[in-house]
Amino acid sequence: METEEDVELVQLNSAQAEQFARIEQLWPEFGHSLQVLAASDGGGMAWRTVDGIEYLTRYTRQDGKQKVKSLGRRSPETEAIFEQFESTVLKARRVRRELREDVLLSCKLAKAYGVARLHGRLAETLDWLWYTGASSRISVFGGTALLAYESGSGIIAPAALVKDKHLQFVARTEDLDILNLDEIAEACDVDDEGATWKYDDDRYLIRTKLERRLLAEVFLPTYFVRRLDGDAHDELKGMLRGPGTKALTxxxxxxxxxxxxxxxxxxxxxxxxxxxxxxxxxxxxxACELVRQRWPDDFDRVQDIILDADPDVRWSRLRGP
Incomplete structure (x- = not known):
């Protein structure tokens, strides 16, 4: 890929890099605890003695009222249930309690040092997709994706390139049943206005139902590969369906x-x-310069051929949104 001028890559300073390192240290335990607690129905569990017999009792709240349910007499089966509750829900509560302040401090410092740049509205959607597991079916694209490369490369993405009015994703499948656009649309509807999706030229547009405001685009792999052929077509198609890069911002x-x-x-x-x-x-x-200068894995031969080709000659242009 030939460029008229070199791209200046700006390194994270030591304070910025420190916050990425710190949150990456805390996140495996803290993030897992959040997912465990989100999947649970809250409440507690304890042994309760009635007429000299111990029963495993589940306590929850519904509509402000406590609900009590017996899970049975003390036995190897109920002891296993209680042990499972202790090792998952209770452990997750302890981890969240112990690490919450450290996580918050790291996030506040990241904001002070200029690397907390993801808009809260977009963060809400991305958080929901992470909680539900929908992020296993789509990869973040657009300017927001550049934030995912900062820690791994040690390079801060230019502010002008990361701004997004709405989210963009690339689907890893073209099977609608697997993709489940209804769930993705619900995640994008952070203001609870109601959202719907519509097919448009190898992508799906997710909009609010009434105002028709664009919330997100989900590009199918065919959007990018339809004008390629041979090795270039197969290479990019496989790359777009890959697992992507997981990172924290x-x-x-x-x-x-x-x-x-x-x-x-x-x-x-x-x-x-x-x-x-x-x-x-x-x-x-x-992105090209970041990969070539600071990413562990460089482009391979076929990828270089695609990048070095003139889109006007090799294929018809694909017009962006």
Whole structure:
């Protein structure tokens, strides 16, 4: 990929890098505890003695009232249930309690040092997709994806390139049943206005039902590969369906957010396919230089061929949103 001028890569300073390192240290335990607690129905569990016999009792609250349910007499089976509750829910509560202040401090420092840049509205959607597991079916694209490469590369993404009015994703499948766009649309509807999706030229547009405000785009792999052939077609198709890159970033409202973004090599090529837009040309250029200079895995031969080709000659241009 030839460029008119070199891209200046700005390194994270020591304070910024320290916050990424700290949240990455805390997140495996803390993040898992959040998922465990989100999947539980709250409440507690304890042994209760009635007429000299111990019963395992489950306590929950519904509509402000406590509900009590006996799970049976003390036995190997109920002891196993209680042990499971202790090792999952109770452990998760302890981890969340013990690490919450450290996590919050890291997020506040990240904001003070200028690396908490993800808009709260977008963070809400990405958080929901992480909680539900929907992020295993789609990869973050657009400017937001560049935030996922900061820690791994040690390079801060230019502010002009990361701004997104709405989220963009690339689907890892074209099977609608697997993709489950209803769940993705619900995650995007953070204001609870109601959201719907519609197919449009190898992508799905998610909009609010009444105002028709665009909330997100979900690109199918065919959006990028339909004008490629041979090795280039097969290479990019496989890359777009790959597991992507998991990384942490910080939201402006001081939360750690786990992103599953396109691998930066895939991002660079997909952005290159959309480079008739000045913004996408700059994103492609930045991603290419980041990979070549600071990412552990460089482009392979076929990927270099795609990047070095002139889109006007090799394939018809793909126009971005």
């Amino acid at each position: 910080f939201s402006r409202d001081t939360r750690p957010i786990e992103l599953t973004a396109l691998d930066p090599r895939t991002y660079a090529i997909a952005a290159h396919c959309m480079r008739d837009s000045d913004l996408w040309a700059e994103r492609a250029q930045f």
